[in-house]
Amino acid sequence: MASHTAEPATSDTRTTVTSAAVLDAALTLFAQRGYHGTALSQVAEALGIRTPSLYNHMRSKQELLQTIVAGTTAGVLQDFEAAVEGVSDPVERLRRATRVYALRHATHRREALIVNRDTPSLDEPARSEQQEQRRKHEHALRAIIAEGVAGGAMSVESPALASFAIREMCVSIARWFREDGPFSAEQVADQYSRFALQIAGAR
Amino acid sequence: MASHTAEPATSDTRTTVTSAAVLDAALTLFAQRGYHGTALSQVAEALGIRTPSLYNHMRSKQELLQTIVAGTTAGVLQDFEAAVEGVSDPVERLRRATRVYALRHATHRREALIVNRDTPSLDEPARSEQQEQRRKHEHALRAIIAEGVAGGAMSVESPALASFAIREMCVSIARWFREDGPFSAEQVADQYSRFALQIAGAR
DNA sequence: CCTACCGATCGGTAGG
DNA sequence: CCTACCGATCGGTAGG
Numbered sequence A, B: 001m002a003s004h005t006a007e008p009a010t011s012d013t014r015t016t017v018t019s020a021a022v023l024d025a026a027l028t029l030f031a032q033r034g035y036h037g038t039a040l041s042q043v044a045e046a047l048g049i050r051t052p053s054l055y056n057h058m059r060s061k062q063e064l065l066q067t068i069v070a071g072t073t074a075g076v077l078q079d080f081e082a083a084v085e086g087v088s089d090p091v092e093r094l095r096r097a098t099r100v101y102a103l104r105h106a107t108h109r110r111e112a113l114i115v116n117r118d119t120p121s122l123d124e125p126a127r128s129e130q131q132e133q134r135r136k137h138e139h140a141l142r143a144i145i146a147e148g149v150a151g152g153a154m155s156v157e158s159p160a161l162a163s164f165a166i167r168e169m170c171v172s173i174a175r176w177f178r179e180d181g182p183f184s185a186e187q188v189a190d191q192y193s194r195f196a197l198q199i200a201g202a203r
Numbered sequence C, D: 001c002c003t004a005c006c007g008a009t010c011g012g013t014a015g016g
Helices: A021-035 A041-049 A051-056 A061-084 A090-107 A111-122 A126-150 A158-169 A187-197 B020-031 B038-047 B051-056 B061-084 B090-107 B107-119 B126-150 B159-169 B187-200
Strands: none
Touching: A021 A041, A021 A061, A021 A111, A021 B107, A041 A051, A061 A090, A061 A111, A061 A126, A061 B061, A090 A111, A090 A126, A090 A158, A090 A187, A090 B051, A111 A126, A111 B020, A126 A158, A158 A187, A158 B061, A158 B159, A158 B187, A187 B159, A187 B187, B020 B061, B020 B107, B038 B051, B061 B090, B061 B107, B061 B126, B090 B107, B090 B126, B090 B187, B107 B126, B159 B187
């Protein structure tokens, strides 16, 4: 996996830039400054090359954003399905679904920040497609809570409200988590999945 | 080139633009597209005037952002202090503090979206000042939880983690709340303050 | 409130 | 991978 810290422009080591390196630099800068707040000249500078050379490795700035967002939302849905597959108890399904969702936001911070901030900057039809994908995950999580409530294993006034609260609580991990902080990604994920069960009133 | 700009949706024909109107248009557009994603020409167009005319009502685009962010964070701290003043029970303090925080994010959606997305776009020293103000609120909320845990009225592994989770859960209300939706702002605030108590393990 | 206009910078292309 | 360069647009100013 590519390093998260792009090579400084002052380092005069000869650079062999790849598409993956361009994507990695874009991930770091888009996450820091936002899509509209990042100039391609800054991406190029982080890689130690001139702006036009970027076009040997990508088609456009917009394509970089689409690649980042599409890959991330696909990963979220894959994670979800793998986590709940074969588990029928709604409480255990909710625990696993939120644990993996929280874990992803601690381990893929840049991707999460960009998806949540810059999805509106996608051109159509990518924008609508991505919103639809995110809605899928939202509804799947909500369905687990609704099922738990129906079966008496959970208690909440509105599954929709609880689902929103749980999701966004997990998403926000990307804003404060630090790899060198006091908690590991797994510890945070365990704690947050416990919070999720408490929000859902799981007995 | 005759003036044929589209008529603004929010004002009648040929009204005199005020500073408040400029701020309001900026609030709407910054919230929708982000600070860097909004051009002053779009703000002007929304008001039915030319871009240079904006400068009769503001000093710069950056000043608009600073006004929005500073006013919002000041309001958050005021709300907090008014809500917990004279209340000593930590559980009741947490209920009130989160209720008012959630309520604000339902009733001041645009401000909340801008603060959470575009605070990094503030020039120094405003940026550091605002981060310090937000930290104050974070620590105050955390202190309530720590006090509750110390007194046995709450139970959570890490007050810091619980505080982050609660705050960001409330902040996210600004992303989905609609005035014409199924829940009133007050109903959402009540539900979310209940979620907060559950996260904190309040008995 | 306007027109006219500024230098800077944007994403992207031409052509090697 | 580069230099040279494009048209468009940015925030902002001059001067009425």
